[in-house]
Amino acid sequence: MMIKYIVQHTQLAEKNIKSTVQLLNEDCTIPFISRYRKEATGNLDEVQIADIVKYKELFEALEKRKIAILKALEEQDVLTEDLKQKIVNTQDLITLEDLYLPFKKKRKTKAETARKNGLEPLAKIIMSQKANDIESIAFKYVKGDLSSVEDALEGARHIIAEWINERTDIRNSLRNELERHAQITTKVIKSKSADEKAQKFRDYFDWSESLSRIPSHRLLAILRAESEGFIRVKIEVDAVRVLERIDNRIIQSQNACADQIELAISDAYKRLLFPSLSNEALQKAKEKADESAITVFAKNLKQLLLGSPIGEKRVLAIDPGFRSGCKVVCLDAQGALKHNENIYPHAPKNDSIGAIKKISSLVEAYKIEAIAIGNGTASRETEALIRKIQFKNDIQVFVVSEAGASIYSASKIARDEFPNYDVTVRGSVSIGRRLQDPLAELVKIDAKSIGVGQYQHDVDQTKLQKQLDVVVENCVNAVGVNINTASIPLLSSVSGIGPKLAENIFNYRNENGAFTSRNDIKKVPRLGGKAYEQAAGFLRIRDAKNPLDNSSVHPETYKIVEKMAKDEGVSLQDLIGNKTILQKIDLKKYYTETVGLPTLQDIIKELEKPGLDIRETAKVFTFNQNIKTITDLHEGQLLPGIVNNITNFGCFVDVGIKESGLIHVSNLSDSFVKDVNEHVHLHQQIIVKVLEVDVARKRIQLKLHK
Template identity: 55%
Template sequence: LAQQLRELDKRREAILKSLTELEKLTPALAKQINEAKTITALEDIYLPYKPKRKTRASVAKEKGLEPLALRILSQSRIDPEQEAAAYINDKKGVASQEEALAGARDIIAEMISENAETRTKMRNHFMQKATYKTVLVKGKEEAGIKYKDYFEWEESAKSAPSHRVLAMLRGEQEGFLKLNVLPPDEPAVELLENQFITARNASADQVQLAITDGYKRLLRPAMETELRATIKQKADEEAIKVFAENARQLLLAAPMGQKNVLAIDPGFRTGCKVVCLDKQGQLLVNTTIYPHTGQGNLKDAEWQLKQLCEKHDIEAIAIGNGTAGRETETFVRGLKIPDVLVVMVNESGASIYSASPLAREEFPTQDITVRGAVSIGRRLMDPLAELVKIDPKSIGVGQYQHDVDQNKLQQSLDDTVISCVNAVGVELNTASKQVLAYVSGLGDTLAQNIVNYRNTNGAFKNRESLKKVPRLGDKAFEQAAGFLRIRDAKQVLDRSGVHPERYAL
């Protein structure tokens, strides 16, 4: 909201400056602008004065037809054709009465389409009465089969759910659907007639023609563009809320804790990558098994898994839920290894992590398949600590996540990660710099400084020793301390979410 208000004030200042330079600013106009509550209202007020490219109305004004347009718009009892005769001028390019009247109608059409009150009424009308209509682009039946539900679709724009809005927009963008967001023409034109037709005479007939032209040529496309943007923004906001909640559920999934874990990144032809991790998530050993490529390989895979579980005292097996995930789960459960829990793990984003600089830094001698399997295993042990290493957009938060406003999505997901990290709290002596960076008051630089200090000086004994970390001042300490835990601290409250400034209480 604060950002919206700043943008509103910034735009207000720009418009006032522009009108002053154009010498169009009057006290009444300035009052209107200063009282405008939204950017849309500001733009409506500014539109008639806004410098624009050449239009049919501006050409007609250059031909001297504005007085005729105003005379006709007043709808006094005149003969428009007789009035138009006085404006015939070969030098100005007005060769006939009809050309003069056509130019006058162009001016009236633009005046109507740029009227602030008209645009507000029409905007509300579109919002209430517009419908989404989609049809298949001819010849795209097979290629666009995934959009078959929308080959001939119609529904109210104001009540269309966000996922359908995003689906229709994607279908249009990919060239499979033609999409309109419009109300019926007749009621919209009637709305304009009620506002601008004030008499029943020949002048009113000319105004009627201008209204119909102004609506179809100017107002209708402008309102459709606005409505599309408004509905898209609303759909984005609704979808982003869902995506953020999905991310929250993934991040706050219950951790299994410190267990010896065997993790499998499943595959068919290329085999299943297997890694064993100790209780701290460190890689002990890795191999590849081929349970899905023939009976001989199946027996070997069974033997290898049983041997690994026995040798490394494995307590849980984590299986990625991607390609061959179900088949691999069936294979592993069929082994009936005693006292070993088998869990399917969401592997979205594991491939992103495995190719990242961070993964290369952690495992410089291992290939990306091994890194991906390690990520799957660590997600079972501590989902939050592992998932913060990955761009939130890569952990599979929703079907249309790439169709919404990417800046807003990134901000929302970043806020969600920060909220989750601070809600759970962070173990100061084991947390990675990626987790620490999300703690309130820290950020990337201080997180790295904490890790460096820890590596050089050993584990933190109490929260107070945080103040010895380079560049970690009183303000950062005040913000971060309550979210940082020290499991083995002598001061019991250092193990809790109680802030040091509250210890005395």
């Protein structure tokens, strides 16, 4: 059942799904399966495996709910064989809940009160549509709490309304209507319209749009405006048409019973069906919007984590500021803090001469190779100051995103790393380390705080966190980790490791010194065979006796590589990096029961360039030095910029001022743009044309210049 369910939703081959599910059940991770079990999965990539995981979990949740419902129905003694088969064969949660709805224990309802007053027989008579003098029949039920014929008829209608609400065909008909024709409309709450915070939502003060077509960012913006109390949101359909369809399904007579049923239908629609199913439709639209926003965030995060590192170079990092000065730190090539102090080049102290002298002496004293400047307050002024300095050697100057640095500097991770320094020093260290290795530094920060999302605080937080964790894990394992220098957060994201084992590795390294081989990893307390299998290929050991320990070749295939070297008559050391030998090896000679062409091709590719970083090297970028504020911009200007956020409706670009400009999706290309990521990527250096500047609203419209 599970395999068929996953096939139905992914369209992947059944054989490949079976193998992947088996590996997942054996506690294998997505990075491990996609990298080292290609033969078993039919070469599925990490996205396809993640889809299998997703639908496996959905199926398991559905089955769990089925068991709970079947148990509840058995306890009520209402489970027939027919109902049981319907429940067992159901493939989605909505249908399952509809089947359970008539039997669900309800809070006190109007229908339940009517039943207690003995009106269910009257409701059945009305639904039979055979009685002509229904008022005379209803009179017989006037007793107790029922003081009139109308009371009796009203109670019977409440029961009929509940029956109508519980009919799957009617619910599905209304769902179809909502799916195809629902409009989402908004109205401003007049008392809040002048509120300054409400102004950013003013486009939605009077809005109407098809619910099925509304873009995710707009729906999330509208729902945020509603939650902040600035607007009211309604879902609307053509009620007359819906009621007519329900009438046609139920009413087959033209007598007094039909009149009562028509009233019951109207009541069922207004009180039960529409409120419930319009909320369901809005929730489905919200889930779709969440999924879209989470996908955007995940793509952005991946690009950010795989940003260009400068590598192991000595860095001077500056967290710029005005009144409080600029915090300066010097880091060695491994990111260790060697020195920190403040300079005050800007107002009110304006000690630019003293600052220049200090920076020059620090660069000389610590043999600095690159300078990283945070992109926050006073960034442009600090960059201009640094570029005035005549250094003896060629020093590269980079402006680095500070997003999330303040979150890191106040975190437990930062306090544990630098217990004797304050948040300003920690923040500056983070800026410098981001230049050295963005991935190693950014994994220390909660991904939601990095600021590359689209309404990330409005989406389902559990789903968001899950997706972002997958992205972090995939990125860390795609790059690989130096086990002898990696922090606990970085080690935690390695396949099969997790926080506890990462701490054990860190402590073992501190107590016993650097790991000298992958075999040493097995000595770490509580790191068993499964964890070693999952992690070993992603952990690197530089200068190891066995050069394969600093590659992505998994220890389980070392013997194959050793046999290749022996067959070619060269040492393992001479085989690695020797393209001439590697490209002429007949891979068919090395096939085994579990290792085939995909894995062998990966091995050869790795041996050609062992330990090659998949990321590009960081490049220096310079903004237009004449642009300091939004008032310096004018229509038609061509400016250099850096893409700093991507959304479904376009991308935002840093042109060197406080406000980022927007390249709307329609201005990315002259042709239709299906996916913004196909035209730009995060931190890409581009040239933009200024289309419009709205100084009052601090909005800048740009166009990608090709």
